[in-house]
Amino acid sequence: MSHDVPSVFQITRSLGADDAARIKRLLENGVKLPAQPRVLEELRQLINRSELDVRLLARVINKDPGLTAMLFKVVGNSAYRQLQPFDSVETILHAVGVHQTFNLVQAIALSGAGEIKKNRRVYEAFWARSHAVGQLAMLIADERVAVCNIFPDQAYLAGIFHDCGVPLLMQRFPTYCAEMKLGAPGIWIDLAEEDRKFNADHCVVGYLVARHWHLPEFICDAIRYHHAIGELGQHEARSMVAIVQLAVDIYYRDQRIASPEWERVKHEVLPELGLNDDALPEFVDIVLERFGGVVEA
Numbered sequence: 001m002s003h004d005v006p007s008v009f010q011i012t013r014s015l016g017a018d019d020a021a022r023i024k025r026l027l028e029n030g031v032k033l034p035a036q037p038r039v040l041e042e043l044r045q046l047i048n049r050s051e052l053d054v055r056l057l058a059r060v061i062n063k064d065p066g067l068t069a070m071l072f073k074v075v076g077n078s079a080y081r082q083l084q085p086f087d088s089v090e091t092i093l094h095a096v097g098v099h100q101t102f103n104l105v106q107a108i109a110l111s112g113a114g115e116i117k118k119n120r121r122v123y124e125a126f127w128a129r130s131h132a133v134g135q136l137a138m139l140i141a142d143e144r145v146a147v148c149n150i151f152p153d154q155a156y157l158a159g160i161f162h163d164c165g166v167p168l169l170m171q172r173f174p175t176y177c178a179e180m181k182l183g184a185p186g187i188w189i190d191l192a193e194e195d196r197k198f199n200a201d202h203c204v205v206g207y208l209v210a211r212h213w214h215l216p217e218f219i220c221d222a223i224r225y226h227h228a229i230g231e232l233g234q235h236e237a238r239s240m241v242a243i244v245q246l247a248v249d250i251y252y253r254d255q256r257i258a259s260p261e262w263e264r265v266k267h268e269v270l271p272e273l274g275l276n277d278d279a280l281p282e283f284v285d286i287v288l289e290r291f292g293g294v295v296e297a
Contacts, residue, residue: 031172031205033212037109039064043102044214052098058089061105070108071101077135078290079142079152100153106213107134107160119177123167126182129251134159136247139287140273147274148239155243158219162226162244165205173198188260191227203227227261229268242272250284254291 042060046052062068068089075092076084083095093101111127134156141148141155166189169176179197181187195201207224215223222240225232229245232238245265252259270276275283 031168031200031208033209034110034168036213037064037067037112039067040106040109040213043105047098047102054090054093054098057093057098057101061089066112067105067108071104074104074108074135074156077138077152079138096153100151103153103157106215107157110160110164110209110213119170119182122177122182123170126163126167130160130163132254133162133244133247133251136250136287136291137243139290140243140246140250143283143287144243144273144275148243148272150239150243154216154219155240155247157215158222158226158240158244159247161206161210161213161215161219162223163202163206164209164223165202165207168205168209169194169198169200169202173200229265229272239272242269245269246273250287250291253284254288 039060043057046057046060061071071089071092072086075086075096080096086092086095096104111130137155137159138152141150141152145151166182170182176198177183180189180194182189189202191201191203203224203226206226207220210220210223218236219240221232221235221237222244225235225237226241226244229238229241232241245262246269249259249262249266252262266277270280
């Protein structure tokens with residue numbers, strides 16, 4: 001294990017013994033955590049100072065043209081409509097907020113971390129899906145902030161990271177992509193089959209990555225339990241999981257594909273967001289109109 005990977009104890013202190021053992025096995029079996037780009041480390045050091053200099057923060061972000069371009073694309077989301085237009089990274093930092101912008105930068109950086117040599121089409125489709133889910137989660141959070149107290153930057157972070165264990169397992173297991181049928185439209189991972197075939201859990205791997213990247217703890221927990229909202233009780237991550245689940249369902253609606261688990265979770269997701277079955281179609285229309293798509297309820 002490389003020196004920059006936290007110890008298993010550090011990572012798993014809030015998990016049960018079974019999960020801790022599973023993470024230990026995954027690390028021992030060669031799941032490699034994506035390194036954080038240097039720009040994130042520089043930003044974190046600057047943000048931890050007692051006095052923030054927005055000009056210095058903007059200068060660091062501008063060192064990475066690809067990241068900067070994506071940042072402008074993300075803040076073009078109508079969740080930030082009242083703050084637009086943005087003409088520089090410095091204006092984004094002032095308008096959106098330093099810590100909120102850092103959350104967006106972290107999410108963008110993850111999707112560019114690491115390198116994959118096989119299944120490139122599936123890999124690229126995976127990140128396109130993740131960005132779409134992240135954008136939809138931003139809009140849901142913006143619409144329901146009074147109910148959930150979750151903000152667009154936090155929702156985008158969770159939306160991007162929620163399935164980030166999947167590309168790591170694709171790299172670790174040569175047959176993972178084919179056996180999980182990741183290239184088929186509307187097919188997503190069956191957790192029981194994933195466990196049976198690979199003795200692995202992409203939710204746990206995603207949690208591991210989130211902790212390694214120093215994400216807020218409630219977002220880490222949301223990643224860990226994004227397929228298991230019923231296990232969260234009144235945990236503070238519950239609203240975030242509900243936002244991600246609804247974002248995934250709206251993504252599938254926009255693709256004209258049935259969501260594989262919506263019927264199982266909607267009775268817990270909708271009340272958490274202050275919605276019900278009757279209100280959902282109109283809410284979906286609002287989100288998709290802001291997203292740039294149209295769907296028939």
